[in-house]
Structures are given as structure tokens and as C-alpha cells.
Amino acid sequence: AQSVTQLDSQVPVFEEAPVELRCNYSSSVSVYLFWYVQYPNQGLQLLLKYLSGSTLVKGINGFEAEFNKSQTSFHLRKPSVHISDTAEYFCAVSDQGFQKLVFGTGTRLLVSP
Amino acid sequence: NAGVTQTPKFQVLKTGQSMTLQCAQDMNHNSMYWYRQDPGMGLRLIYYSASEGTTDKGEVPNGYNVSRLNKREFSLRLESAAPSQTSVYFCASKRELSMNTEAFFGQGTRLTVV
Numbered sequence: 001a002q003s004v005t006q007l008d009s010q011v012p013v014f015e016e017a018p019v020e021l022r023c024n025y026s027s028s029v030s031v032y033l034f035w036y037v038q039y040p041n042q043g044l045q046l047l048l049k050y051l052s053g054s055t056l057v058k059g060i061n062g063f064e065a066e067f068n069k070s071q072t073s074f075h076l077r078k079p080s081v082h083i084s085d086t087a088e089y090f091c092a093v094s095d096q097g098f099q100k101l102v103f104g105t106g107t108r109l110l111v112s113p
Numbered sequence: 114n115a116g117v118t119q120t121p122k123f124q125v126l127k128t129g130q131s132m133t134l135q136c137a138q139d140m141n142h143n144s145m146y147w148y149r150q151d152p153g154m155g156l157r158l159i160y161y162s163a164s165e166g167t168t169d170k171g172e173v174p175n176g177y178n179v180s181r182l183n184k185r186e187f188s189l190r191l192e193s194a195a196p197s198q199t200s201v202y203f204c205a206s207k208r209e210l211s212m213n214t215e216a217f218f219g220q221g222t223r224l225t226v227v
Contacts, residue, residue: 004155006155009153041220041221042220042221043117043203043205043217043218043219043220043221044156044203044205044218045218046215046216049215090155090156100158100161100171101156101158101216102158103148103155103156103157104155105153105154105155106155
């Protein structure tokens with residue numbers, strides 16, 4: 001069975017600073033990895049996904065993530081954050097059948113001026 | 114194009130009451146899901162439906178029932194609500210169960226059981 005660990009429950013950062021949100025996964029088979037964002041009082045929106053190919057994946061709103069198989073990680077990064085990036089970010093893993101998404105516990109990104 | 118629509122947005126129930134959360138999607142998706150979101154626990158899958166007429170249990174199905182009424186609608190029923198079911202419930206849909214396509218989420222139903 002797959003599982004996802006997001007070690008940071010909250011990450012405070014100043015506007016225009018870089019940020020990294022950490023995600024580690026465990027699985028005995030090949031996995032597919034996703035990052036979702038949830039703005040206040042909204043549903044979840046897909047930021048980016050890794051299925052195969054290049055390990056550096058670019059998503060919407062200037063975010064990118066790097067798949068590292070040896071470290072079983074899929075960290076999310078942005079070189080310069082905006083106030084509007086304040087949200088909760090969820091890492092998720094899916095098995096090869098894509099039947100179910102298993103989510104991490106989420107990381108709340110707080111961007112202040 | 115409304116996407117995934119959930120009703121109601123907010124609900125307060127007394128312990129033991131029953132209610133049905135409604136979900137409808139207008140994207141002609143085959144697969145639909147119900148998740149609950151609790152602080153510090155992320156989203157956990159309650160039930161899912163691969164296609165019209167089929168439903169399967171997820172990670173936390175106890176205390177819930179579901180109905181895939183037609184291709185568009187997937188409802189979640191609490192027969193006898195308990196305080197432990199206080200949560201935010203999200204419905205999601207995907208074109209096909211076993212495809213690497215994006216899952217679309219509704220805006221959630223915030224349920225409080227007192």
C-alpha cells in the first residue's frame with residue numbers, strides 16, 4: 001500500500017522568498033505523484049503531476065516539483081512566492097491503476113508581506 | 114460549465130439524525146469519489162464509484178452509504194450521524210477510474226454533528 005508523508009504542517013515565508021514544501025512517499029511498486037492546492041473554502045485543484053519521463057515537473061502558478069526515486073521524495077518548489085499563494089498544499093500518490101489517490105496530511109503555506 | 118457541484122455547503126445535525134450529501138458532475142465523467150477532510154489527517158477516501166451502477170469501499174467507509182444514481186450523481190448518506198463524522202466532505206470525479214487523468218473536486222460540504 002502507498003503512503004505519503006508531509007513533515008511540515010505549516011510553512012511561513014515572506015513574499016518574494018523561495019519556498020520548498022516537502023513530500024516523501026512509500027510504495028513497493030511504481031507510483032504516480034501529484035500536488036494539489038486548496039485555497040480557503042475551496043475544493044482541491046491540481047498543481048502538477050509526475051507520471052513518467054523528466055523528473056522535473058512544471059505546474060501552474062510557477063510551481064515545480066522534482067521526483068527523486070532514490071530518496072522517495074517529490075518536493076514542491078517555487079522561486080518567488082506571492083501573497084496569493086497562501087493556501088494548503090497536498091501531496092498525493094496513486095498506484096499504477098490510478099484507482100485511488102492517497103493524500104498526505106497537507107502543508108499550510110502562509111505568505112506574509 | 115459548473116464542474117462538480119455539492120449540496121448543501123453547510124449542515125448542522127444532531128447525533129442520530131440522518132442526511133444525504135448530494136454531488137453532481139456535468140463533465141460526463143465515469144468515476145466519482147467521496148472524501149472526508151479532517152485537520153492533520155488530509156483527505157481520506159470513503160467510497161468510490163468506478164462507473165454507473167458500481168460502488169466500492171475506500172479507507173473509511175463505516176457509518177456511510179452511497180448511491181450512484183446515474184452517471185452524473187453520486188450521493189453520500191449518513192444513516193445515524195455521530196460527532197466523529199464532523200468533517201468537511203469532498204466529492205470528486207474523474208473521466209475514467211484507471212486513467213492518469215485529473216480528478217476534479219467540488220467545493221465541499223462542511224458538516225457539524227452535535
